[in-house]
Amino acid sequence: MPEPRRRVWTRARALNALFLVPYLALFLVWVIAPAIVGLGLSLTEWSIFTGEMHFVGLRNYLRVFQDDLFLRSLANTLYYTALSVILGNAFSLLMAYGLARGIRGKLVFQTIFFAPVVLSIGVTGVVWGWLYNGDFGLLNYWLESIGLPRVHWLSNPRWAMISVIIMVIWAGAGFNMMIYLAGMLNVPRGLYEAAQLDGANAWQQWIYVTIPLMKYTFAFTLTVSTIGAFQVFDQPYILTGGGPDYATYTLVYHIYSNGFRYFRIGYAAALSYLLALLIFGVVYVQYRLLTRTNVEY
Amino acid sequence: MARRNTWSEAAWILGFAGLSLLMLVPLLFMLSTSLKYEQDVYEYPIRLIPASATFEHYVDLFTRPGVPMLRWFFNSAYTTFMVTGLVLLIDSLTAFGFSRLDIPYKRPLFMLVIASMMIPFPTTLIPVYVFLQQLHWIDTYKALIIPPLAAPFGVFLLRQFFDTAPKELEEAAIIDGCSAFGVYWHVILPVSKSVMATLGIFVFMGTWNAFLWPLIVTHSLKMRPIPVGLTLFNGEFWAERALTMAGATVCALPVLIAFLIFQRHIVRGITLTGLKA
Incomplete structure (x- = not known):
């Protein structure tokens, strides 16, 4: 005799489900839909x-190949991602390494190194805009005082993206310093x-003990920073407005311009799906590479 | 790594002291510019410590016509307060349900919520904007507050914590006739203060600092929160750097203070998410 089917929805279970209702309703409307x-x-x-809507198939997706600005923004985004992820993580590691040694004043250093993380990009952007100012900015003043020529940080296309990256790393x-620090302190x-x-020696301990044991920490930080870097928008928006001459114009900037300035909703939506695909692809490959080798100890 | 080599420790301390000064320069420059008299702002050589200081730009900031700073501050504070409070309430109810209650299909539903964390924020931006427009929510507090409540991070973080919390107390409470909501309210919440504080401080900072979201869903000058409002200074008031830096300081102060008070929770939250991965 077949077992009698248990009822899925009993009164008690329905009441329990009420706990999930507020969130799942929000989730359905603002994420899934x-x-x-x-x-x-x-x-x-x-x-x-005009409210007119036409079905165009995949035309929006094919259009990107003729869109010079898209290709430009893609190149800029890749450049930004490579530099900011590598340099940023190297800097985080250096700071974490020093802190993990348990030097005196560790908490003070940690607080100061971390403090900029809590600031809004609105604050960071206007303050760095002032630091980078060609005529009255502090950076050029310093360069001049040590006998170096001024740099047109934000108005020279070759320097603009570098300026964005320096600010982002600061x-x-x-x-990531905090995550690396926790990872290092976890090594037995x-x-x-x-x-x-x-x-x-210290270097060999680092290569043969710390790095292999922190494999998953590295996979996490590098993956998360790469995902974030591909979505960069706020920083160039505030600091350079995407310029000069589109030097800091990124993929999300292109989505923003198309969607919210030119109101090409269909095209902007296609661009944002391409962005998601690109991120999935890169992150998948990266994660596989980073976690491939096995640790034996 | 506790090899105490005095010389190398001294070198690290010295190096880090220099780096700390360098890291503090942008904040010092912001503060010092905001306190300078107008004629000293563009003086050369630049002084990091102003010769004479004034608070006039802070007064100016809140009284100048065309700069609704007080309104921006209110917008930021109100939005942040509402989002933080509602996220703590809704996410803890949800995480409790996912972690403890017998609910049909809860496992696939939870997987769906977690999987959605993979969707990049800009990807849903366009359709969400279209929704808001159809609802006539653009430029309202509803647009600033409600869609961010759907972020899955809090549900994930709290469920992780609830899953590891001991079950004995709860079982005792149930035997005593406590309802599911009673267990949530009287047993789970009191032992979760620390993780709730961690989530709360993250949501507080994330909402106070948000930029792209309010940039898109608000249009009028008076509905902007401070970070977006600040960029007005980069355009219209470009020449007034001292005023701009005073605005930046006012925006930075609440989060810096919160950071100093809740640093322990912030660090714990970061390492928790980092190590769980």
Whole structure:
């Protein structure tokens, strides 16, 4: 005889489900529905003024290859991501390494290194805009006082993206520093003592003990910083307005311009799906590479 | 790593002291510019410590016509207060349900919520904007407050914590006839103060500092929160750097103070998310 089917919805379970209702309602309306509707919009051409909507198939997706500004923004984004992720994480690691040694004043240093992380990009942006100012900015004043020529930080296309990256590292490196620090303090001390007995110097301990044991920490920080870097917008928006000559014009900037300045909703939606695909692809490859090697100890 | 080598420790301390000064320069420059008299702002050589200081720009900031600073401050404070409070309430109810209660389909639902963290924020921006426009919510507090409540981070963080909390107390409470809501309210919440504080400070900072979201969903000058309002100074009031830096200081102060008070919780939150991955 087949077992009698248990009822899925009893009174008690229905009451329990009420706990989930407020969040799931929000989640459905503001996450799931937009993700689906966005995909639909990306297949249309829609004028928000006249309300006319046409189905255009994949045309929006194909259009990107003829869009010079898209290609430009893609190149800028890749450049920004590579530099900011590598330099930013190197800087975070350096700070974490010093703190992990347990030097005196550790808490003071940690507080100062982390403090910029809590600031709004609105604050960071206007303050750095002033620091970078060509005529009255502090950075050029310093360069001049040590006999170097002034740099047109924000008005020279070759320097503009570098300026954005320096600001981003100042503002954000403290975050990954904390994660690296926690990872380093988690490595069992005995392993270092054993390595020392085997005659390993500080550098060898770092290469053969710390890095392999922190594999997942690295995978996490690098993945999360890459995801964030691909979405960069606020920093160039405030500091340079995407210029000069589109030197700091990024993918999300392109989505913003198309969606909210030119109101090409369909095209902007297609661009944002391409961004998601790009991020998934890069992160998948990166994560596989970073976690490939096995640690044996 | 506690090898006490005096010389190398001294070198690290010296290096970090220099780096700390360098890291503090932008904040010092912001503060010092905001306190300078107008004629001293563009003086050369630049003084990091002004020769004479004034608070006139802070007064100016709140009284100048065309700069609704008080309103911006209210917008930021109100939005932040509402979002933080509602996220703590809604996410803790949800995480409790996911962690403890017998609910049909809760496992796939939770997986869906977690998977949605993979969707990049800009991807849903366009459709969400279209929704807000259809609802006529653009340029309202509802647009600033309600959609951010759907962020899955808090549900994830709290469920992680609830899953590891001991169950004995709860079982005792249930035997005593406590309802599910009673267990949530009288047993779970009191032992979760620390993780709630961690989530609260993250949401507080994230909302107070948000930029792209309020930039898009508000249009009028008076509905802007401070960070977006500040960029007005980069355009219209470009020449008035002291005023701009006073505005930046006013925006930075609440989060810096919160950071100094709740630093322990912030650090814990970061390391928790980092190590769980």
